[in-house]
Amino acid sequence: MKKHRIKKIQLSQLRTGMYIHDLNCGWTDHPFLSSRFLVASQAQIEQLRAHGIVELYIDTQKGLSVVDAPSQAEVARELDEQIEVILQGSLPVQPRTDLHSELPRAARLLDQANKIVSQMLQDARLGKPLHLAPLQELMPQLAGSVLRNATALSVLSKIKHRDDYTFCHSVSSGVLLMAFEYIRKGSYGGLEEYGLGGMIHDIGKMHIPPEILNKPGKLTPAEFEVMKRHVDYSGDMLATCPDLPVVAVDIAMQHHERFDGTGYPYGLAGTAISEAGRASAIVDVYDALTSERCYHKGMPAPAALRKIYEWSRHHFDPDLVRSFIKCIGIYPVGTLVSLESGKLGVVIDQNESDLTRPVVRAFFSSRRQCYIPPEVIDLSRSLGFGGGDRILRNEDASQWGMDPMRFLQI
Ligand SMILES: [Fe+2]
Ligand SMILES: [Fe+2]
Numbered sequence: 001m002k003k004h005r006i007k008k009i010q011l012s013q014l015r016t017g018m019y020i021h022d023l024n025c026g027w028t029d030h031p032f033l034s035s036r037f038l039v040a041s042q043a044q045i046e047q048l049r050a051h052g053i054v055e056l057y058i059d060t061q062k063g064l065s066v067v068d069a070p071s072q073a074e075v076a077r078e079l080d081e082q083i084e085v086i087l088q089g090s091l092p093v094q095p096r097t098d099l100h101s102e103l104p105r106a107a108r109l110l111d112q113a114n115k116i117v118s119q120m121l122q123d124a125r126l127g128k129p130l131h132l133a134p135l136q137e138l139m140p141q142l143a144g145s146v147l148r149n150a151t152a153l154s155v156l157s158k159i160k161h162r163d164d165y166t167f168c169h170s171v172s173s174g175v176l177l178m179a180f181e182y183i184r185k186g187s188y189g190g191l192e193e194y195g196l197g198g199m200i201h202d203i204g205k206m207h208i209p210p211e212i213l214n215k216p217g218k219l220t221p222a223e224f225e226v227m228k229r230h231v232d233y234s235g236d237m238l239a240t241c242p243d244l245p246v247v248a249v250d251i252a253m254q255h256h257e258r259f260d261g262t263g264y265p266y267g268l269a270g271t272a273i274s275e276a277g278r279a280s281a282i283v284d285v286y287d288a289l290t291s292e293r294c295y296h297k298g299m300p301a302p303a304a305l306r307k308i309y310e311w312s313r314h315h316f317d318p319d320l321v322r323s324f325i326k327c328i329g330i331y332p333v334g335t336l337v338s339l340e341s342g343k344l345g346v347v348i349d350q351n352e353s354d355l356t357r358p359v360v361r362a363f364f365s366s367r368r369q370c371y372i373p374p375e376v377i378d379l380s381r382s383l384g385f386g387g388g389d390r391i392l393r394n395e396d397a398s399q400w401g402m403d404p405m406r407f408l409q410i
Contacts, residue, residue, distance in 0.1 A: 007069040019063030052262025097148040106152035124206035139192035150179040174198030183327040197251030204233030255280040278317040329355040336404040342367040346404035
């Protein structure tokens with residue numbers, strides 16, 4: 001009963017002798033060598049406070065407990081219930097084209113974006129002047145794809161085709177920021193600026209020594225301090241580019257700021273962080289959590305959304321997080337889900353009128369433990385009309401040894 005021995009507490013309840021299970025930290029590259037350790041001194045608690053830790057999980061079998069603290073399972077259940085409520089109601093925008101008609105066009109555009117961003121990062125690594133014109137010229141076409149169907153580019157950008165995290169993360173953050181902005185505002189204006197900002201947001205990382213940037217595992221406190229400088233490096237590099245939109249600069253400079261003022265480089269809080277900065281903080285962490293790294297598996301989208309929502313109490317703008325959850329949907333395209341019928345399937349499209357009942361391609365029987373002929377089930381429809389099934393839960397594809405993207409038939 002691992003989940004019941006793990007409890008969530010406030011930092012103010014933390015005492016020496018408690019065993020930290022998870023720092024519940026809003027960013028992945030934090031300066032603690034291990035997230036799991038026995039609290040041995042008050043100084044350690046002060047260090048956690050200084051790093052903006054407010055709530056955390058303790059393992060009550062390995063250390064002292066807090067009697068009334070809720071268990072991890074109870075917290076998860078409550079968060080899921082709240083997310084369900086957020087997801088009720090329609091999206092403000094309906095796609096103009098269905099997903100599978102947009103995918104081929106989106107794939108061609110993404111291929112062009114990949115080439116340009118790859119070259120841009122390579123040039124930055126070599127210290128060459130930034131040349132953003134090719135990316136800026138492509139942006140209206142990328143925005144056009146988002147306008148036709150906001151999901152297509154996002155789904156494709158999560159299919160990992162290169163083992164270069166900064167590159168993949170830059171492209172997918174740009175694409176996701178465009179979709180987020182469009183779905184949030186329901187209008188076209190400004191998408192290019194968000195896309196550009198996302199794609200260049202970590203350009204300063206090209207000045208971070210590769211052994212730190214690509215270190216497989218957690219950074220030491222000293223390495224973390226070096227890593228944090230990437231924001232200043234981005235600022236220096238972007239200052240050489242005339243006529244950059246303010247939104248794009250804000251995304252690069254503010255994506256590590258936190259709503260409660262615990263972020264970097266300036267420690268800005270609340271609406272002192274621009275809207276673009278607050279939106280990009282969410283997208284940056286979501287993409288990091290769901291990405292495969294050489295040393296950890298990507299988190300399934302629903303679990304990452306739950307984490308983002310949990311952190312929205314402190315680290316992120318809560319209103320923007322609610323919009324982001326609607327933008328992604330709890331079962332984004334590509335998610336592996338278990339159905340009531342015992343089938344396993346991959347989400348292949350959303351139903352904009354009910355995000356909890358997407359369209360699924362079922363391909364595996366978990367009862368018989370074998371693959372079955374693929375079958376498309378629209379969960380918004382009833383039995384006899386191509387539906388009649390229900391999602392029980394999302395599944396971790398890596399635990400099943402499956403790549404659900406294969407069954408998207410892109
Ligand atoms: Fe960054
Ligand atoms: Fe980033």
